[in-house]
Amino acid sequence: MTMDSHRDEPWRAWYGLARWKKARAAHLKAHPLCVKCEQQGITEIATLCDYRNPHRGDPALFWDPANYQGLCTTHHSATKQREEERGQVIGNQLSGRPRDPDHPWNITKADGVTRP
Numbered sequence: 001m002t003m004d005s006h007r008d009e010p011w012r013a014w015y016g017l018a019r020w021k022k023a024r025a026a027h028l029k030a031h032p033l034c035v036k037c038e039q040q041g042i043t044e045i046a047t048l049c050d051y052r053n054p055h056r057g058d059p060a061l062f063w064d065p066a067n068y069q070g071l072c073t074t075h076h077s078a079t080k081q082r083e084e085e086r087g088q089v090i091g092n093q094l095s096g097r098p099r100d101p102d103h104p105w106n107i108t109k110a111d112g113v114t115r116p
């Protein structure tokens with residue numbers, strides 16, 4: 001027996017549950033706009049239900065509607081991609097960099113220099 005697989009995390013199956021589909025649909029119905037677009041004054045329909053605090057398999061966070069946030073496809077994939085690149089979750093940084101991907105600090109300039 002080995003315990004080396006991270007692909008068999010039980011929470012992955014939660015996304016297939018009717019309970020999740022209902023919770024997700026209810027959240028998007030109540031909060032139909034992308035929260036990140038809204039912060040920038042843009043009105044964009046949220047198509048995905050994301051977590052404010054990553055649940056990491058914690059059922060309390062997974063099933064807490066207060067922990068949900070609607071995102072558009074662009075913001076959802078941008079957030080996930082950045083988390084994967086860093087190997088850490090945005091918002092838990094020690095460097096103090098802004099979370100907003102469109103913040104000037106997070107935009108690589110044409111000359112290839114990224115702001116500190």
Ligand SMILES: [Zn+2]
Pocket residue numbers: 034035036037038044071072073074075
């Ligand atoms: Zn958005």
